[in-house]
Amino acid sequence: MNSTSGISPATTAIDAPQDLLIVLRHAPHGSSWLREGLDVALVAAAFGKRVGLLFQGDGVFALLQGQSSGPLAQKGTHPQLAMLEMYDIEHLWVSEAALAARGLPVDSLMLPVTSLEASRIARLMHSHPHTLIF
Amino acid sequence: MNSTSGISPATTAIDAPQDLLIVLRHAPHGSSWLREGLDVALVAAAFGKRVGLLFQGDGVFALLQGQSSGPLAQKGTHPQLAMLEMYDIEHLWVSEAALAARGLPVDSLMLPVTSLEASRIARLMHSHPHTLIF
Amino acid sequence: MLVHAAPYSQQGALSALRFANAVVERGHRLSTVFFYHDGVHNASALMSPPQDEVQLADGWKRLHREGGTQLLVCIAAGLRRGLVDTGEAARHGLNSHSVEPPFELTGVGQLVDAMLENDRLITFAP
Amino acid sequence: MLVHAAPYSQQGALSALRFANAVVERGHRLSTVFFYHDGVHNASALMSPPQDEVQLADGWKRLHREGGTQLLVCIAAGLRRGLVDTGEAARHGLNSHSVEPPFELTGVGQLVDAMLENDRLITFAP
Amino acid sequence: MTLHLLNRSPQSEGVYRDLREAFGDGDHLLLIEDGCYAALSSGRDAVAAFAGRVSVLKEDLVSRGLEGRVDGAIEVVDMQGFVDLTEIHQRSVSWF
Amino acid sequence: MTLHLLNRSPQSEGVYRDLREAFGDGDHLLLIEDGCYAALSSGRDAVAAFAGRVSVLKEDLVSRGLEGRVDGAIEVVDMQGFVDLTEIHQRSVSWF
Numbered sequence: 170m171n172s173t174s175g176i177s178p179a180t181t182a183i184d185a186p187q188d189l190l191i192v193l194r195h196a197p198h199g200s201s202w203l204r205e206g207l208d209v210a211l212v213a214a215a216f217g218k219r220v221g222l223l224f225q226g227d228g229v230f231a232l233l234q235g236q237s238s239g240p241l242a243q244k245g246t247h248p249q250l251a252m253l254e255m256y257d258i259e260h261l262w263v264s265e266a267a268l269a270a271r272g273l274p275v276d277s278l279m280l281p282v283t284s285l286e287a288s289r290i291a292r293l294m295h296s297h298p299h300t301l302i303f
Numbered sequence: 304m305n306s307t308s309g310i311s312p313a314t315t316a317i318d319a320p321q322d323l324l325i326v327l328r329h330a331p332h333g334s335s336w337l338r339e340g341l342d343v344a345l346v347a348a349a350f351g352k353r354v355g356l357l358f359q360g361d362g363v364f365a366l367l368q369g370q371s372s373g374p375l376a377q378k379g380t381h382p383q384l385a386m387l388e389m390y391d392i393e394h395l396w397v398s399e400a401a402l403a404a405r406g407l408p409v410d411s412l413m414l415p416v417t418s419l420e421a422s423r424i425a426r427l428m429h430s431h432p433h434t435l436i437f
Numbered sequence: 438m439l440v441h442a443a444p445y446s447q448q449g450a451l452s453a454l455r456f457a458n459a460v461v462e463r464g465h466r467l468s469t470v471f472f473y474h475d476g477v478h479n480a481s482a483l484m485s486p487p488q489d490e491v492q493l494a495d496g497w498k499r500l501h502r503e504g505g506t507q508l509l510v511c512i513a514a515g516l517r518r519g520l521v522d523t524g525e526a527a528r529h530g531l532n533s534h535s536v537e538p539p540f541e542l543t544g545v546g547q548l549v550d551a552m553l554e555n556d557r558l559i560t561f562a563p
Numbered sequence: 564m565l566v567h568a569a570p571y572s573q574q575g576a577l578s579a580l581r582f583a584n585a586v587v588e589r590g591h592r593l594s595t596v597f598f599y600h601d602g603v604h605n606a607s608a609l610m611s612p613p614q615d616e617v618q619l620a621d622g623w624k625r626l627h628r629e630g631g632t633q634l635l636v637c638i639a640a641g642l643r644r645g646l647v648d649t650g651e652a653a654r655h656g657l658n659s660h661s662v663e664p665p666f667e668l669t670g671v672g673q674l675v676d677a678m679l680e681n682d683r684l685i686t687f688a689p
Numbered sequence: 690m691t692l693h694l695l696n697r698s699p700q701s702e703g704v705y706r707d708l709r710e711a712f713g714d715g716d717h718l719l720l721i722e723d724g725c726y727a728a729l730s731s732g733r734d735a736v737a738a739f740a741g742r743v744s745v746l747k748e749d750l751v752s753r754g755l756e757g758r759v760d761g762a763i764e765v766v767d768m769q770g771f772v773d774l775t776e777i778h779q780r781s782v783s784w785f
Numbered sequence: 786m787t788l789h790l791l792n793r794s795p796q797s798e799g800v801y802r803d804l805r806e807a808f809g810d811g812d813h814l815l816l817i818e819d820g821c822y823a824a825l826s827s828g829r830d831a832v833a834a835f836a837g838r839v840s841v842l843k844e845d846l847v848s849r850g851l852e853g854r855v856d857g858a859i860e861v862v863d864m865q866g867f868v869d870l871t872e873i874h875q876r877s878v879s880w881f
Contacts, residue, residue, distance in 0.1 A: 374581045
């Protein structure tokens, strides 16, 4: 099974391996993992590399609508996500099981993403020459 | 249910609240939590406080026999455990469920400990005026 | 208050400072903050976060200045992690230091004392 | 090699150094170690662990000295965490520093380059 | 009576398990930081054992975009409410 | 073919779950650090999905007192074996 929010059909292709796949497994705010993973993605894109993102586990919470800055004005990661398109990072994948376990419909997210079942996640990782997990 | 290894009957009493209860939930070697929790226990005892320890979750792995120093001569925590008696830290409790989930018989451990079922763990925490979790 | 969380890596340090401010605002006295485990990094005088991000160190110092809160850093946890004041730097032959007043390097015994002397202890974890 | 783990808090830094030694012993070239997230603390010149514990910094420096391995520290992750060399210290008005050669502060771009230029990348996490 | 603070998402099942063992009569649980994710209906199993005695910190909900999504059985408290909880309970422990 | 490194105990169920999604044909799992605890028979469920393709690092077993307790289905490799695995596999990823 494979569904998209329908906004960006380009993101449906998992047969479009990028130079680098960044896997984001951590929720926003609680730790700096998500921010630091996205920083690597944005820098790699700025250096002309093609970058894809996979949201897995609690990383899918990064895609919730309505996030804001945290206590003491701690920056969130949603502004980084809003910049992805500007950096031509358009291949966004998300674990279907991770969304389902958290009760999040794919079309409720802040960005158009392609949801992947497990076997397609394994294929996605195999098709990318470089993968970093955050 | 409540069993001990039979070596030290003193450790059976959960009705002997200490000044301070230290809960150890982390395994040895992987992080410094266990070491730093034990450091607090030993210092408090050296300052004349009566200290009890509760091993819960992966903390029960601290009690395995046959541990040694780690890679690059990283010290383990078993030497700290061996010093507990010298510091008069004799009230050692362990979660019965945590042992069972890991297939560890209570009498296979390196120290005599009292194994507690859940309701007794809650009572143990209530009976102590101060608790720190590591 | 016991802080195990490092600034910028985990939210715990932010939560701790926010809670500390709320407690003081309520009129309570916050006698001691004890930094342990990776929380010792809160005491680093060398942190240089971007201007538009939270400056945690300023918040801790304000607690000390305005309410006399002691800012105690576990010396054993700190030395391993590169937190040294001028005295320790000299003793270890280092030509730089990273801890400055009002942060003080001290032993775990101070944590034990603070725990027994105060009404409440609250821990902020990584 | 990418190191996210801080020394003394997590085993990852020890595992990384041990693996690095094994790889070099096998005759491979370890071109770059990139320190990111809490791994930047490996570059602190101010760590003073007890004499009878592992001196990780010495191990990293030996890799550089004997095999020319670059020891790169993410500057963005480092500045937030109090890792500054003399240049950054001057720029931020600090009278101390914590990073000395052979460790070099550098951008994440260098990680991307290293990843694409080398045969293998291995990450050691906290 | 103990106030338990928990800052991990339900993904960290082990810490929820250990907390269940230690949670006694009259205790209360406050979810903070990534613990907020346990306040969604998808986290219901994780906190079922503490039913009626669970709060969640509003400020941490808001920053995560969770404010409108909290399970009805869980009370939302703000920073002042957090301080209140530490006043009411003789002691607190933090799970992580 | 990917070499997956995992350094968390089976207590961190979320990371095992995510790894199961990402583990493909021909992949291999090496348990290191606290990941060693998954090599006990009590960890069998956590690694069942990777059956026959799991190794565990000897040095980390030894320091934890686990050497004699490893489940028969899991291969013990030393540091040299770890290096071998990184040579055989085109790439590695680390789960934590």
